[in-house]
Structures are given as C-alpha cells and as structure tokens.
Amino acid sequence: MSPLPGTITTLVTGATAGARERLIAAQLPADSPSGACRAVLLEGLPDGQTILIPSPTLLIERIAPGCLCCTGNLVLRVTLNRLLRRRPERLYIGLATTEHLDQLRSWLRQPPYDQLLELTPDLHS
Template identity: 60%
Template sequence: MGEPVPTTLVVGASAAAREAAIAALLDTIPRHAASSTPDAGAFSAVILEGLASGSSPIPDLPSVRLVRLAPGCPCCAGNLVLRVTLNRLLRQGPERLFIGLASSEHLDQLRSWLQKAPYDQLLALGPVVSA
C-alpha cells in the first residue's frame, strides 16, 4: 500500500464557489509534462456533490478526474454512492483527492467516516476549505 492520498473537503452553498475553490487548489499542483517524468500519469480526483451550475472552472485535463454525485447528503442518503465512487477512484491511484460538499451540516460525520477503516489508511485528511 502506498502513501495515504492527501484529501481536501471543500464546502459551500454555491456549486460555482465550490468548483472555483477546487480549481484554485488544482492550480497549485505542479503539472507533469507528458512522458517526461515517471509521474506523467499522475492525476487529481475530484468528487462533487450536485450538478454543474453552468460551465465549470475545473480544468478538463487528463490530470484531473471529475465525478459528480447526485445532490443530497453524501454521508446519509448518498453513503453507498460515495463509498463506491471513492473506492473506484482510490483504486486508480490519485495523487490528490478533493471532495466538494454543498452543506457543512454533516461535515463532522463525514470526516469521522473517512477516518475509519479502511479510509484511515488510504486518506490523509487536510483542513476543510470553505468556499
């Protein structure tokens, strides 16, 4: 098993604000030139709750894999969908993970869930970003 994936939770009531915050964070990650380094296949995974509110500022690049979940609390009604989506992305080996949430109402529950097995060994949760 490799190093835990640095994971950032981004909360905010506006989909546009959450996506802009994630896009800004993605801009801070160095991009690898295709085939010039062993990390050329490296990518960041983005899981967003809810539908896009128009055009997204998140870049459509091979280094970014974006998955959208239906609106609703991912730790309650969407727990199974989030778990399946997260497991699929983690099997692909992202170098970073961002999870955008519409509400901070259950943020503590979600963080607690992500800090339990098996995710406690797979994810390195960072501070929450408010958009």
Template identity: 60%
Template sequence: MAPAATSTTLVTGASAGVREAAIAALLAASADRSAVFTPGDGALPPSVSALDAVILEGFGVAADPLENGPGLHVTRIAPGCLCCDGNLVLRVTLNRLLRQRPRRLFIGLASSEHLDQLRSWLQSPPYDQLLALDPVVSA
C-alpha cells in the first residue's frame, strides 16, 4: 500500500516575515487539531508521521517564528524563482524532505509570479503521487 500523499500548501506574501507568520499560524492550528487521536475525528493516529516540513525561499527575518525542532523541519533556499532558477535546488530539497514522509509541507514563496507553473510542476510525476496540493494561502 502506497503512503498517503503529503498535504502541501504554497504560501505567498509581501515579505518573509508575513509568510513565516502565516505558516506558523497554520502549524499551530494543525497542532491543536491533532493533539488527541480519536478514530474518525480527523486527527492523526500515532502511527502516522507527526513531522511537518517547511521550505522557505529567501533569508530569515530577525524574529523568525519558525525554527527546527521536534516535529518540525525548516529548510531555507536562496531567493530566486523556484520555478526557473531554483528548480534544481527545490527538487533536491523536496526529494530529501519527502524521504522523511512529513504529514504536512509548507512552501513559502517570495514571489507569486510563476505560481501556476510551480503548481503544475508539483502536480507532475513523480510529485503527483507524493503531494496533495491544498489551496494557495496568500498572507
């Protein structure tokens, strides 16, 4: 049986701080819902990975709300279009993260200019079997 696809959310916003705060809020809301497992309530059973992963395009902010820790893996990619210039770096980073089978993945984008191309790329093989794209969050 194939593993469940990783829920993936692309997050756009005017600045790194805004994007990271939005992702932190989504992570907090997700943690609140999965704190207790009751069959049928949508929470994760103990056998499912509790790892959340975040890929951030660009440099951090002074008061960075996202830090690596138990249950959270944060990776930064140098700024540049993830669809064009950063495609190889994104592909390598994404492949490494997906080996850990995170339950959720957030990708913070510095620019939404090529958002449609990036979504199309993430919906193509092999990622179409590995990722379940959620609606884009505009922070």
C-alpha cells in the first residue's frame, strides 16, 4: 500500500492581510476540482474586509500574529494538525512577515510534516 500524497502547501506573503487573502482567493478556483477540500491558515486578523469566506470545502483558521517558528510554534502546530486531520487537498499558509520564512519552511520539512505536506514555491503579493 503506497502512502497518501502530501497536502500541497504554499506559503503566502504580502504587505497586508488583504493582499495575502486576495492572492489566495485568486488561486482557489483554478487549483482544485469542485468539491475538494482546501484549507487556509492565516496569521493575524483581517485588515478591514474579509475576502475569504469559510464553506464546507474551504476551511479557514486564523492565529494571532507573532513569530510562528518561535513563540507561535505551539499554536501553529495545534492549528495545522487540526486542519490536516480534515485532509485538505490544498493548504495555504498566509504569513504576516517574511522575517523567519526560511526557518518556517525548514520546520515544515521536518517530521512529521515532511510526510504530510508537499511544499510548493512561495507566493508573494
């Protein structure tokens, strides 16, 4: 029996929460067949209007802004694990800053996430 393929995961950066959400929203219609579950993990609160709306096929979680690979590691791990239990086909992680982007990417390449995620090139708005 072959292992399940990893969830295709993209890190998304941008100057504002709205810019990151718009970039993710632009990717959603083209990247997944109808009915497939997608997930979005956003760092921080929306900056005015919410662009992404949760639905049965779009899971959205928000976590407090902060350094996700340092002080926010536990919150990120718990939230990410909760999303991955739902087995989304695609996952977007919107980051408030790029300060520790390399450390976060490295962390996501370590067990157990190396077997659960298939990292793609980052998106920048």
